[in-house]
Structures are given as structure tokens and as C-alpha cells.
Amino acid sequence: MSLSILIFFAIIFVLAYILRTAKIGALVAFLIAGVLSGPYLLNLFELTETWKFLGDLGILFLWFNIGLEINMRRLWDMRRTIFGFGLTQVMMVAVMLFPILHGVTSWSIMGCMMVALMLAMSSTSEDLQLMTERNQLNTEPGRQTFSILLFQDLLSIPLLAMLPVFAGRSFNLGATAIDVLVWSVALILGVIIVGRFILNPLLKLVCRLKSREVFLLAVMLNIVVWAVVLDLIGMPAGLGAFLAGMLMSETIYRHQVSAEISPYAMLFMAFFFISLGMGLNLPMLISNWYIVVLGLIGLIAIKFVAIYIVARVRSVPSQDASLIALVLAQGGEFGLLMLQTMKSSGIEAIPQNHAEIVTAIIILSIMVTPILLCVYDYLNRRGWLFAQRHSRQFNRADPEIQPAVVICGFGRVGQIVAQLMIEKDIPYVALDLDVSAVMLGRDRGFNVAYGDCSNGDVLRELGLNARRTRAVVVALDNAATARKTILTVKGVTPRVKIFARARNLADSKELLKEGAFEALPETIETSFFLGRGVLEYLGVSDRDISEMLDALRADNYALLNAGEDTKD
Numbered sequence: 001m002s003l004s005i006l007i008f009f010a011i012i013f014v015l016a017y018i019l020r021t022a023k024i025g026a027l028v029a030f031l032i033a034g035v036l037s038g039p040y041l042l043n044l045f046e047l048t049e050t051w052k053f054l055g056d057l058g059i060l061f062l063w064f065n066i067g068l069e070i071n072m073r074r075l076w077d078m079r080r081t082i083f084g085f086g087l088t089q090v091m092m093v094a095v096m097l098f099p100i101l102h103g104v105t106s107w108s109i110m111g112c113m114m115v116a117l118m119l120a121m122s123s124t125s126e127d128l129q130l131m132t133e134r135n136q137l138n139t140e141p142g143r144q145t146f147s148i149l150l151f152q153d154l155l156s157i158p159l160l161a162m163l164p165v166f167a168g169r170s171f172n173l174g175a176t177a178i179d180v181l182v183w184s185v186a187l188i189l190g191v192i193i194v195g196r197f198i199l200n201p202l203l204k205l206v207c208r209l210k211s212r213e214v215f216l217l218a219v220m221l222n223i224v225v226w227a228v229v230l231d232l233i234g235m236p237a238g239l240g241a242f243l244a245g246m247l248m249s250e251t252i253y254r255h256q257v258s259a260e261i262s263p264y265a266m267l268f269m270a271f272f273f274i275s276l277g278m279g280l281n282l283p284m285l286i287s288n289w290y291i292v293v294l295g296l297i298g299l300i301a302i303k304f305v306a307i308y309i310v311a312r313v314r315s316v317p318s319q320d321a322s323l324i325a326l327v328l329a330q331g332g333e334f335g336l337l338m339l340q341t342m343k344s345s346g347i348e349a350i351p352q353n354h355a356e357i358v359t360a361i362i363i364l365s366i367m368v369t370p371i372l373l374c375v376y377d378y379l380n381r382r383g384w385l386f387a388q389r390h391s392r393q394f395n396r397a398d399p400e401i402q403p404a405v406v407i408c409g410f411g412r413v414g415q416i417v418a419q420l421m422i423e424k425d426i427p428y429v430a431l432d433l434d435v436s437a438v439m440l441g442r443d444r445g446f447n448v449a450y451g452d453c454s455n456g457d458v459l460r461e462l463g464l465n466a467r468r469t470r471a472v473v474v475a476l477d478n479a480a481t482a483r484k485t486i487l488t489v490k491g492v493t494p495r496v497k498i499f500a501r502a503r504n505l506a507d508s509k510e511l512l513k514e515g516a517f518e519a520l521p522e523t524i525e526t527s528f529f530l531g532r533g534v535l536e537y538l539g540v541s542d543r544d545i546s547e548m549l550d551a552l553r554a555d556n557y558a559l560l561n562a563g564e565d566t567k568d
Contacts, residue, residue, distance in 0.1 A: 004044040008037050027126060028367045030270045034277020041282070051275045058272025059337055060241040061265040064223050066124060066153045066333075067245020068258055078147050085144060085314060086151025089328070092306040093120035100298070111349045114338075115358060117159060119299060121152045123332040123366050130327060130373065141320040144311070145327055156334055160239045163338075163347055200251050207253070207435040207450065216260050222247065238341055252438055253450045255431070259457035276336060276363075281356050288357060295361040296368070303329040322385070326376055330369045331362030403429040403463045407473045408453035408485050410437050410446070413501050414475035418446050429462050454484040456492050466493040474500040474516070479507045486514045528552070 015029035037044040045051065097116040101107065107115070127149055136142040199222070206218045223244045230240030248257045285292060304325045311321035339355050342348070350358070379385050405421055407414045407430035414430055418441075421428040431451035432438055441448040451458040453476065463469070472489050476482040479502070486498055500516040502508035504523050511519035528549050535545050 007042070008033070008044050011036055022370070026270075027123075027273055030273035031277045031363055031367075034274035035280055035282070036277075037274070038278035038280070038282075040280075045278065047275065047278045051271070051278065054268065054271035055275035055340070056237075056272075058268040058270070058275070059238050059340060060223055060227055061261075061268045062272060062333060062337065063238040063241040064245040064248075064261070065265055065269075066156070067242040067247075068249050068254060069124075070150065070153055070246050070249055078143075078150070081144065081147040082151045082154075085310065086148045086155075088310050088314075089148050089307050090117070090120045090152065090155060092310050093303050096302050096306050100302070105350075105354070107350050107354070114159075114163075114349050117155075118335045118338050119331055119358075119362070120303075121155075121332040121334040122149060122303075122328040123330055123369070124149045124153060124334075126330070126332075126366055126369065127327050130370065134373075136323075141316075141323050144316065144320070145324050148307075148324075148328060152332070152334065156242065157239065159334075159338070160242075160341070163342065163349075194247060199247050203251060203253050204435045204439065207433070210433060212260070212452075215256070216264075219248070219257050219261055220264075238337060252435075252442060252448075255449050255458055255461040256451040256455075258461050259451070259455050262457060272340075276340065276359070280360060280363075281353070284353055284356060285360050291357060292360050292364070295357065296364050299331065299361055299365055300329045300368070300372075319380075319385075323376070326372055327369070329372075330365035332366070335359075335362045402468050403427050404468070404470045405429075405473060406459065406462060406464050406469055406471075406489075407431070407475060408489075409473075409475035409477070409501075410434070410441055410448050411475065411477060413477075414473070415441065415446070417473050417475060418448070422446075431458070431462060454481060454488050456488050459488065459492055464489070464492050464496075466495065469493060469496055472496055472498045474498060474511075476501065477503065479503065479510065482507075482511060483514050486511060486516055490515045 012029060012033045015032055016026050019029045020026065036042055039046060094113075094116040097119055098112055101112040101115055102109065105112065127145060131142045131145055203215075203218065206215055209215075223241050226240035226244040226247070227237040228240070230243070231237040248254050251257075307325035307328050308321050311324055312318070316324070336359060339359050343352070343355065376385070404426050405417075405428040407417055407421075407428060410418070410430045410432035411434075414432070418428060418430050428447060430441070430446065430448040431453060432441075432448065433450070433452055435450055438448050438450045449462065451462065453459070453474070464472070472493075474482050474485050474489075476485060482500060482502075486500065489496065489498055497517040498515065500508075500511045500519040502511055502519045502521045505521050508519040508521040532545055532549065536542070
């Protein structure tokens with residue numbers, strides 16, 4: 001057993017290293033590792049109930065992460081692009097795929113419709129990663145791509161709810177469609193109400209403990225509770241996890257949740273994709289290899305043409321339309337989840353061996369997308385596709401997307417700095433672990449979120465980025481936490497300017513040593529302001545006062561420091 005585990009983790013490490021070097025996501029590494037370790041090749045493990053259980057947990061976490069990305073305010077801000085471009089793209093792909101599927105398969109009409117809609121979905125995790133690595137997420141094609149992916153994630157709610165119809169268990173399509181519409185609206189409204197009036201107060205009590213473990217357990221409990229509730233009322237458990245993510249996205253804690261849950265979510269999602277790879281029937285796929293290859297080529301070609309046409313109709317430039325279509329041309333996690341959910345729920349909308357072929361086509365399409373993008377970039381650099389030009393940056397006013405200033409700590413100092421940013425219309429975002437201060441700040445209109453300033457993942461979630469963030473303000477009253485935060489910020493963005501608050505001269509020297517650009521000691525600066533008032537009252541000119549204070553501030557209070565050393 002120990003040797004099998006060693007070989008298994010060695011395979012994952014080598015695959016992840018090679019694929020990441022080739023700029024291909026780790027998701028593909030997990031899939032291949034599952035195939036290699038499964039019963040048809042190395043036979044390191046059997047696909048036991050334990051692996052299936054871990055895979056089911058991975059499904060829940062994957063749905064939770066998708067739901068966490070859907071925020072009602074973001075949906076409203078991007079509603080025209082999401083429900084215009086996104087809806088048109090899905091319908092165009094489905095309309096082109098449906099007659100082909102109906103003509104070449106023996107599936108029912110509802111089965112063909114389900115697979116067509118399922119294949120119209122793309123890989124959210126891979127596409128966002130690809131656009132981020134290419135520094136194109138904040139360009140116009142990046143915004144369009146994100147909008148389409150967001151609509152696809154939203155569409156997963158009614159598609160999951162309509163699984164019984166696709167499987168032929170319900171024949172009254174009109175009544176079911178009305179039921180699904182009512183359910184979808186009710187669930188979305190429920191997310192807003194529960195998130196604001198129930199989940200926020202409960203998490204507020206949890207956060208007052210300031211225990212990372214309790215906070216993490218509360219998040220996981222929220223996922224499981226909603227999964228169980230939806231399962232009990234006869235709907236897929238994955239939809240419950242999806243709603244749990246949407247609930248969290250409506251709270252002030254969503255950045256902290258994303259950072260805390262990310263390592264565990266990745267672990268369980270890895271189990272899902274590994275178990276998926278183990279379950280692939282390789283002999284059957286090899287005997288039907290020509291169907292898999294033709295299906296792969298057909299899927300990518302049809303989706304590319306459909307999305308390109310929609311983009312051009314919407315007046316998207318040809319180069320941007322080609323990039324968007326190529327990025328979205330693969331199948332996605334939703335298709336894999338739908339097929340796995342049907343298998344685990346005993347739903348047979350299409351024959352099981354056909355479902356395995358569709359699964360293989362989706363997996364291969366995810367794997368070849370980065371390769372196709374590399375070919376696209378090569379041809380574009382050679383000038384064989386388009387004239388060279390740079391994608392226009394999409395400048396959003398939303399400070400959560402593009403904060404120029406990140407304020408760590410939202411006490412009295414952080415609030416004053418935030419007010420100054422508002423006065424000068426500078427986009428900012430603040431965070432603090434004091435949930436009461438966060439709630440009060442949001443009630444007063446400040447852009448503040450709950451989060452740990454010393455956690456690099458939280459800072460990235462809030463928008464700390466070397467290309468966008470111009471300054472970081474560390475307004476924490478604890479010197480040790482301030483030092484840790486400065487080191488974390490430097491680890492994320494080494495060149496960003498950090499302005500720190502210090503209680504005294506000793507703390508100021510320590511923070512400057514850790515990398516702060518400026519660290520002002522409160523006691524000394526308060527004395528300066530007090531002294532300026534006295535000197536002005538006594539008739540000393542503003543020029544003399546400024547020169548005196550500038551001399552004291554020169555070289556980071558070197559004169560005062562020398563005085564303190566002499567006194568000691």
C-alpha cells in the first residue's frame with residue numbers, strides 16, 4: 001500500500017510540474033493521474049466507495065466555488081453583457097449541436113437537448129486561469145469572456161433542476177419549466193434574504209471568536225447543510241452547494257471565505273477529477289477512438305464558429321472575437337458534473353457507454369485548449385492572422401475589481417484614510433478582522449470587507465495586484481501583526497509602496513526595516529501637531545515651524561532617535 005501511495009503522488013507531482021511548465025492547469029494533471037492509477041493501467045487503486053465519497057465531496061466544493069463567484073451586484077453591473085452575449089452564445093451553440101446529435105445518435109429529443117446545452121458550457125476554472133496568466137482578464141475580450149462564463153454558471157441552476165425532464169421521468173415540459181423558473185427565482189431571492197438577515201449575523205458571532213478553525217468549520221457546515229436540504233427535497237446536492245456559495249458571496253466575508261476554503265476545495269476537487277479519471281473505461285474508449293476524435297474536433301469547431309458569429313454580430317473586433325471563441329471552445333466542468341450527477345443519481349438520459357464517450361470528449365477538449373492558444377499566439381505573432389494591436393484595457397470603476405489603494409485595518413486611522421480616498425475619488429478597498437467595525441463601516445458607505453490582512457490569498461481576492469494597486473496603507477495598532485502584514489504584502493507585490501502606522505519610534509524603525517516606504521509614529525506626529533499649534537499661537541512663522549518639523553522628520557526622525565539613545 002505504501003509503495004502504491006508513493007507512486008501515486010510521484011505521478012501527480014511529475015504531471016503537475018510538466019503541465020504547469022507548459023501553462024496547462026493542474027486539473028488536467030489530476031485527470032491523467034486518475035487514468036494512470038486506475039484499474040485499466042497501473043492498477044494502483046480500485047475505484048472503491050471511499051474514492052466515490054471523496055469524489056462526491058469534490059463535486060460539492062466545485063459547485064460551491066462556482067456559486068461563490070456569483071455576486072448579485074456584479075450581475076447587475078454586467079447584466080447587459082451577461083444576459084445578452086452569454087444567453088446568445090449558449091443558444092447558438094445548442095442550436096448548432098442539437099440537429100447533429102439528433103442525426104448521429106439514437107438518443108431521445110430531451111437527451112439530445114440536454115447534451116447540447118451541457119456541451120455549450122465551457123470550463124470556468126481553466127478559462128479564467130488562462131485569461132489571468134495572459135494578463136487579459138481586464139481587457140475587453142477578458143470582460144466578455146468572464147460575462148459568458150458567469151451566465152453559464154447561472155444557467156446551471158435551471159439545468160440541474162430539469163434533470164428529471166431530460167431523463168424522461170417527467171413529460172409535462174411546460175409545467176416543469178414553470179416550476180424551474182419559480183424555483184430559480186425563489187432560490188435567488190432566498191439567497192439574498194438568508195445571506196443578509198441570517199447568515200451574516202451567524203458569521204458575525206463566529207468571527208468574534210477570532211478562530212480560524214471555527215470559521216472554516218462554519219463555512220464547511222454551510223456547504224453540507226444546504227447540500228443535505230436540497231437532497232431531501234429531491235433536488236441535486238450539488239445545487240445546494242452552489243446556493244451555499246451564492247449565500248457566501250452576498251456576505252462581507254466572501255473574500256476571507258475564498259482564501260480559507262481554497263486549499264481544501266482544491267484538495268477535494270482533485271479527488272473528484274482523480275476518481276473521474278479512474279472511472280474512465282479505457283478499453284471501450286480505445287475501441288471507439290475514432291468517435292472520440294471526431295467528437296473532439298466537431299465540438300471545438302462548432303463552438304468556435306458559433307461563438308465567433310455571435311461576437312461579430314455584437315460588433316466585437318475580429319481578433320477579439322477569435323480569442324473569445326477559442327478560449328470558450330472546450331467543454332467544461334459543468335458537463336462533467338452533470339454526467340457524474342446523473343450516474344450517481346441513477347438518471348439515464350443517454351446510455352452509460354455514450355456518457356463515457358462524452359466525458360472523454362470534454363476532458364480532451366479541456367486538455368487541448370491551452371495548446372490551441374499557444375498555436376494561436378504563434379500564428380498571431382508571425383502576423384499570419386491579424387495585424388498587431390494591443391487589447392484595450394477595460395477600466396472599471398468598481399474598487400473591488402481595481403483598487404488603487406488597499407487599506408489594511410479599519411480602525412480610526414483606516415477610516416480617516418478611506419474618507420480621504422473618497423474625497424479624491426480614488427478607488428480603494430479596506431479590510432479588517434473586527435466584524436463590528438466592518439459592519440459599521442459598510443453601513444456608513446465605506447468599501448470595507450472582513451478579512452485577514454496577513455493572509456496573501458485574502459489580499460489577492462481583494463484585488464492587490466502589482467499592475468493595479470498603487471499603495472497599501474497598514475493602519476493596524478498591533479506592531480507584530482503590522483510587520484507580518486508588510487511581509488505578506490511584499491510577498492504578493494514586492495514593489496508596491498507601503499505606508500504604515502506605528503505607535504512609537506521603535507515600531508516605526510522596525511516597520512521600515514521590514515520594507516515599509518513610510519512609517520509614521522503616532523506619538524511623535526501627535527506631538528508635532530500639538531507643538532505646531534502652540535508655536536503658531538506664540539507668533540512663530542509657518543515657514544520656521546515647517547523647517548523645524550522637516551528637520552525633525554529628516555532621515556526618519558534621526559535627531560529624535562539620537563536624543564533617545566543619549567537619554568538611554
